[in-house]
Amino acid sequence: MTHAREMLDTYPGTVALDAATLVECIEACFDCEQSCIACADADLGEEEVKLMRRCITMCLNCSEVCATTGRILSRQTEFEPAMARAALQACVEACRLCAEECEYHAREMHMEHCRVCAESCRRCERACSDALSALGARE
Amino acid sequence: MTHAREMLDTYPGTVALDAATLVECIEACFDCEQSCIACADADLGEEEVKLMRRCITMCLNCSEVCATTGRILSRQTEFEPAMARAALQACVEACRLCAEECEYHAREMHMEHCRVCAESCRRCERACSDALSALGARE
Amino acid sequence: MTHAREMLDTYPGTVALDAATLVECIEACFDCEQSCIACADADLGEEEVKLMRRCITMCLNCSEVCATTGRILSRQTEFEPAMARAALQACVEACRLCAEECEYHAREMHMEHCRVCAESCRRCERACSDALSALGARE
Amino acid sequence: MTHAREMLDTYPGTVALDAATLVECIEACFDCEQSCIACADADLGEEEVKLMRRCITMCLNCSEVCATTGRILSRQTEFEPAMARAALQACVEACRLCAEECEYHAREMHMEHCRVCAESCRRCERACSDALSALGARE
DSSP: OOSHHHHHHTOSSOOSSOHHHHHHHHHHHHHHHHHHHHHHHHHHHSTTGGGGHHHHHHHHHHHHHHHHHHHHHHOOTTOOHHHHHHHHHHHHHHHHHHHHHHHHHHHHHOOHHHHHHHHHHHHHHHHHHHHHHHHTOOO | OOSHHHHHHTOSSOOSSOHHHHHHHHHHHHHHHHHHHHHHHHHHHSTTGGGGHHHHHHHHHHHHHHHHHHHHHHOOTTOOHHHHHHHHHHHHHHHHHHHHHHHHHHHHHOOHHHHHHHHHHHHHHHHHHHHHHHHTOOO | OOSHHHHHHTOSSOOSSOHHHHHHHHHHHHHHHHHHHHHHHHHHHSTTGGGGHHHHHHHHHHHHHHHHHHHHHHOOTTOOHHHHHHHHHHHHHHHHHHHHHHHHHHHHHOOHHHHHHHHHHHHHHHHHHHHHHHHTOOO | OOSHHHHHHTOSSOOSSOHHHHHHHHHHHHHHHHHHHHHHHHHHHSTTGGGGHHHHHHHHHHHHHHHHHHHHHHOOTTOOHHHHHHHHHHHHHHHHHHHHHHHHHHHHHOOHHHHHHHHHHHHHHHHHHHHHHHHTOOO
């Protein structure tokens, strides 16, 4: 349960994008911020931590990008499509890179936290792609 | 829907706190990070933006503290109770100050985004207090 | 005075980019994170706060993007050029948009904090462009 | 070189604290945000990464708290001493815990990045303590 939808519905002006697309994107970004922090931490707790180095770095970077994108999308006053587009493009890339790494560890090493984190990254990648389409992005 | 519970359940080691208390605290922190960003932005979109200055500052500060606390609580490897306690205490204070300001605008100026944001802040304040109690904090 | 150069010089592995380019980019990002927070706050303190709305939003967004980019560039273990490139491209865009807005207020309304913040944004835009070139970015 | 002093000097209102104390605190916070990110990353690049787990967690947590404190102190409009005090207290604790861990690795394992990071943490701990004193904190 989050308050993202209610916050958008009580915004005093006009919202830049379709509300359902926007709320899904915002919620996916903040969820992915958290999953990636938790996955980097779980990686660090693994016996074979040396094998998890790339996963830790991808997760930490992805977490930051998701937080930033979620915040930028949460701002509707003087919404600037060029800014949203640049953030969303970086976020799609961060989520894709992180998901690929996590999926590898889920598949090859049966790491359950990586399986869950990859799910969260793929959801966020999809939500950001949908928001980009809604923005009319030239990709 | 967030992945916080699943991330905690797949953590490869022992978790520092009762899982339900921890998950509620983590989810409340990331939700409040978002609500406060959105409320500061809604304040900025109001006709009477001058009257919203304190609300904007409280919301921006509260959003940062919630994000930081949510991230610290999401890390279970080498969990340090003194660090968690310090973050949670700051978060209780940030949420209390922000909730009081938002409740004032909800009551006196009928601002719906402030009403929703205050709800999110009070939930987070409560969740952080509960986590502090679970940690055996000396307050 | 920052510790960025010393931190890079004591990194135990090989660094991805030319050290001077990297340190300038990291320092410019964290400096711009701070300038933009301070400029959004100064805007909020202005008598004519309604005229500063776009500047506040651009500054808050730019601050987040700079922090994220500075953090991603600060990580050398399993450095991923595609991630760095995506973050740097978003940062160039955020800094350009914010600098243009701040330069307008500096020129038309003689706002000194906007003049200083624009300087910081232009420095960061340049440092990120240089880092992109050093990475061999396909732009 | 940062723009923190110039940003403060061009603030349109009255500043809450002695300017030199405030600027040193803000600069120390953003510098420590960066040093801690870089130190966690250098730890991850070490051969004996398992021995660095606590250092990585302390550094990541300290980095977040420093960023948040630096941002809160950068906001002078509707400055709230109770908020500043809570953030500064958490920051003193985060910097102390991180410095102790880094000093241990610098002393026992001759890790140069930990020596530099500990310096940055101790500077920030001191700057936050000085800002607390200037605020008239009841500790």
